[in-house]
Amino acid sequence: MPTRVCLAGATGWAGSALARGIAETGDLSLVTAVSRTHAGKILGDVLGEPRLSCPIYATAQEALDRQACDVFFDYTKPEAAKANCMAALQHEASVVIGTSGLTDEDLAELGQAAEQKQRGLLAVGNFAITVVLLQKFAEVAARHIAQWEIIDYAHDDKKDAPSGTARELSARLSKIHPSELTVPLDQTQGVVETRGARINGSQIHSVRLPGYNISVEILFGLPDQILSLRHDSGSSAQPYVGGGLLAIRKVGSFVGLRRGLDSVLDLA
Ligand SMILES: NC(=O)c1ccc[n+]([C@@H]2O[C@H](COP(=O)([O-])OP(=O)(O)OC[C@H]3O[C@@H](n4cnc5c(N)ncnc54)[C@H](OP(=O)(O)O)[C@@H]3O)[C@@H](O)[C@H]2O)c1
Secondary structure, X not given: OOEEXXXXXXXXXXXXXXXXXXXXXXXXXXXXXXXXXXXXXXXXXXXXXXXXXXXXXXXXXXXXXXXXXXXXXXXXXXHXXXXXXXXXXXXXXXXXXXXXXXXXXXXXXHHHHHHHHOOEEEEOOOOOHHHHHHXXXXXXXXXXXXXXXXXXXXXXXXXXXXXXXXXXXXXXXXXXXOOOOOOOHHHOOOOHHHHXXXXXXXXXXXXXXXXXXXXXXXXXXXXXXXEEEEEEOOOOOHHHHHHHHHHHHHHHHOOEEEEOHHHHOOOO
């Protein structure tokens, strides 16, 4: 039996690429999709992919009520994602969150619900394998270097800041140690905001300008030397498809919250 998937945001930039990716597989079946503007239509008609015959509903709740699924995947917007994922857990589905902008508190709350329902919840700030590798390399660097800062670059109309990738990176590094500050923030002379936001023990700076796609950079500093790790995304959503499919396949294999694609990958 194929794994039955409900995809919220199936008509969006990331969701439509994932939907087409699911259509290529033999072991996954998209049974429902969510989009307010295309509700009532068949997903394949909207995406021009005849293999996607599932109906589109206006809300996640409606899709979940109409058709059971094994895995709910959210690629919508931060203001909708938490309620969508909570509804999916209440419907006994495992959940993959691709949407960025959820806070650590949101994820902890959803994680508790997942534990109660004995379901998996996988939150992935970035499904691209090259970003997963950047995260791993940064963890290695943080074991040897006390100080770093993160810069997240995105297009001017990206509403959430910092990016999911930057949030996830800071959450991971906080488990190693917080980045040290030579001058504590409260002793900064001038405008303290120019030092960025302190999240999970990292200073994060979000740049939002036309001309950028999505990039993340982490700078590790030691006296007289800087190590820079940077990832630049192209303009298509294709790099996220393979990781999204992997997440769907793996999320049913554990209970509770896991963060990052490497939590279901063996990268050793
Ligand atoms: N984790 C990763 O690797 C990764 C990769 C790419 C993107 N993302 C994140 O994924 C999210 C979606 O990005 P995108 O670029 O695909 O956005 P997008 O092109 O604007 O697509 C958003 C999709 O969600 C639906 N949607 C929007 N608001 C909704 C709501 N309130 N309720 C229900 N459906 C809603 C939209 O359809 P309707 O407007 O018709 O409802 C559309 O299908 C963002 O948070 C982005 O940062 C993450």
